[in-house]
Amino acid sequence: MDVHRVSLTSLRTIAAGNATETELHLLCSAQRSQLLLVLRALLGHMNEAALSARCPGGAAAAEAAWQLLCAAEQEAPEAVEAVLADPTVMAWALRLLRRLGGTADAAPSLPLWADLGQFQTLAAAAALRARIPAELRVPAYRGTVWVPSLGVAGPVARRRWSLAEFRVERGGFVVRGEHAEVRLPWPAPVPAPGWRPLRPVRGAASRGSGSGPWLDTVTPYRDFTQYPKSPGALGERRLRAWEDRLAEAHALLERESAVDAALVRTMVRVLVPRPFQSARGGLVASASSVDAFGAITMSLPYDATQTAAVLVHEARHQQLNALLSLVRLIRAADDRTDGTRPRLHYAPWRSDPRPVLGLLHGTFAFSGVARFWRTHRRHVTGTEAQRADFEFAVLREQLREAVASLAAEDDLTEAGRLFVDELAAQIRDWQGEEVPALPARLGRHYCLLRRAVWRARHLTIDEAAAERLAEAWAAGEPAPDSLPDPVLRPRPDRIRLDTFGPLARYRLSAPHLFERGRRQAERGGDPARRAEYAVIAGDTAQAVRHYGEWIRREPQNAEAWVGAALAWQEHDSRAGASLLLDRPDVVAGVCRAVASARGEAPDPFLLAAWLGGADTAGVRSARTTSSGV
Known part of the structure; x- marks a missing residue:
């Protein structure tokens, strides 16, 4: 294990983002060793698992595939390296190991014999690259056969899962199934009838022969959550x-x-x-x-x-x-x-x-x-x-x-x-470090907005504490000196797509298109969209008006309050704005309690100002309901 030891110096260098080639090689080497350990562990389980796999025609011996891999490594080590460098090999191996160990997150949709049979495809691909004559039986998904590090061949059958014959010959290879065969030379050609290869990325320097980088739209294990997958349809x-x-x-x-x-x-x-x-x-x-x-x-x-x-x-x-x-x-x-x-x-x-x-x-x-x-x-x-x-x-x-x-x-x-x-x-x-005024303003606004909205979504205060504060508010009493601590209660149902960030980027990278979008929003967009356009454009007075409209439509929408508070900070001072940004969770909790008890929501700015210790008695009588901004 000392081979893969990380020194404190290397740990610091990696953390700083300055890993040397030696340190990057160490990390890659450790992953390769992990894959070899997983493959060896699979080999130890495969024969027993194959007894219950019900493979049509009988299960192929895993030891024979392992011996072919070993022979390929002795004959042409780079051939095996290229096959193992395909990341989908590790994806398949780890998923199968969990499946055999009973720790898989969900039952796979592929039969066990087919999952086990992919071990044969590793050996077939290595034999092909090493030009070692071989004949193996390999699984075919919807008629296509996976050739790790190279691509997929077929279709050679019509059933969802079937067995195919993979034969490595002197000048190429043959994949034969129930209804067709594909005969290809080696090196495998560019896309051809019955052959869909991984595509090398043009202009990208490679780590070595056959190691990528590739564009993969074909291999069955390329998806991180669902497998197997049929080849994609990108033209x-x-x-x-x-x-x-x-x-x-x-x-x-x-x-x-x-x-x-x-x-x-x-x-x-x-x-x-x-x-x-x-x-x-x-x-x-x-x-x-x-x-x-x-x-x-x-x-x-x-x-x-x-x-x-x-x-x-x-x-x-x-x-x-x-x-x-x-x-x-x-x-x-x-x-x-x-x-x-x-x-x-x-x-x-x-x-x-x-x-x-x-x-x-x-x-x-x-x-x-x-x-x-x-x-x-x-x-x-x-x-x-x-x-x-x-x-x-x-x-x-x-x-x-x-x-x-x-x-x-x-x-x-x-x-x-x-x-x-x-x-x-x-x-x-x-x-x-200095950042110019416009991107600095938009960046600061965006960070404050995301933080406050996150707090409003996922933090809350104890319901009993909110009710006590609501009673004090209704009675005209001063707010307590300290506010209740928030409790994290994740609410994924309250998450909506971020629109401010993309609009801000649009404003900076294509200002003429941003202005056209703003004009369209002013003609028919919702107030939230119009408010964000106005803020990003620097028209905070207009933003305040639009946020007011949004609050009138949705009096208890904390995102509308947060946006309004930020607009007010940039436009003019407004009591309660700071607390709405720092503790929207407590404002939202008390607002709900007041609305539940009185049937109407309070003005969020007045409520926030009161919670912050301001004397709001002089204006509360005139603004007991949500009157906007």
Whole structure:
């Protein structure tokens, strides 16, 4: 195990985002060793599992496939390396190991014999790459046969699951099923009848022969949650758009950040396109999985810059997943001796509360993205610079808050605290950097809005405490000196799609299109949309009016109050605005209690001012109901 030991120096270097090639190789090597251990564990279970698998024609011997893998490694080690470098191999192996151990999250939809039979496909792919003549029986899903690290062949059958013959010959290979056969030369060609290969990303430097990066739209284990999957239906034009975008992003990273370029080159071997409408405002769906080291899934970003940022983000997740397999940064749940449950935290880039591991992952990933934008803004001008300034300003503030939460977390190990301290030092160094006025204003507004809205959604106060405060309010008594502490009660049903962030990015990157959208919203949009447009445009007086309309429509909508409070802060002083931003949870709780007791909601600003200790008796009689802003 000393082969995979991480020194304290390396831990600090990785935390700071400056991992050397040696350290990146260490992480990749550890993942390869883990995969070999999993494959060896599978081999020990397969014969017993095959007895109950009911494989048509009888189960193929796992030992024979293992021996073929060993022979391929002796003959051509690079052949086996290329097969094992396919991240979907690890995804298959780990899922099958959990299935055999009875710890799978859900029952897979594929028969056990087919899951076990994929071991034969590993050997077949290795034999093909090593040019070792072989003949194996392999599973076919909807007639297609998975060839790890290469692609899929078929269809050769019509049934959902069937057995096919895979034969490696001197000049190529043959896949024969119940109704057809596919005969292909080696090296396997570009897309051809009966052959759908992984597509190499043009312009992206590879870690080595056959190791990617690839675009994967075909392999059955490419999805992180559902498997198997049939080959996708992306057309040639769409695939070329993906290749161009990725090639441009890799080139951008090579020009601007050698460290990030090396990270992405090493950590991202496979990219799985996912359907999600790309947006100029920054909406990109992306994900990584601890089961598929080296693979990421993402929707098509708007441009090369956004693509580079997403690649850095997901590469950071991959890097941390690999590190966590070697170094424990967070105490395991079984280590807790006080009987308490792990805490959930505010992660500024998420709408839902996150456990400490999720917060650590997000902080590490977004610190890489923040550094990317910090570097990129020095290389560009005009609207592109404003866009980069905004992203840096937002992430710098969000990371400052997130790392403070991590530093106060009791579940960090000694190594975890060292890791977080290194992150915190880097983020602290960014706080004094100057950002131009417009992106700075929008970034500050966006961070305050997200924080307050999150608190309004997921924090609440004790119902009895809210009722006591409501009674004091109704009786005209002064508010108590201290407010009740909030309780975290996650409410995913209250989460709605973020619209402010995409609109702010639109304003900075395409101001003429933003103005056109604003004019359209003024003609027929809802007041929330009109209010956000007005705030982003800098017309806070108009924003105050629109937020007032929103509050009149939905008197107890805390998001409307928060937006109004922020607009008032920028427009003019207003009693209660500060408390609405700092403690929207207590205002919302008391507001509900007052409405329940009296049948009408109080003015949220007056209520917040009263809770903050202001004397509101002079104006309450005239504004006992929600009169807007």
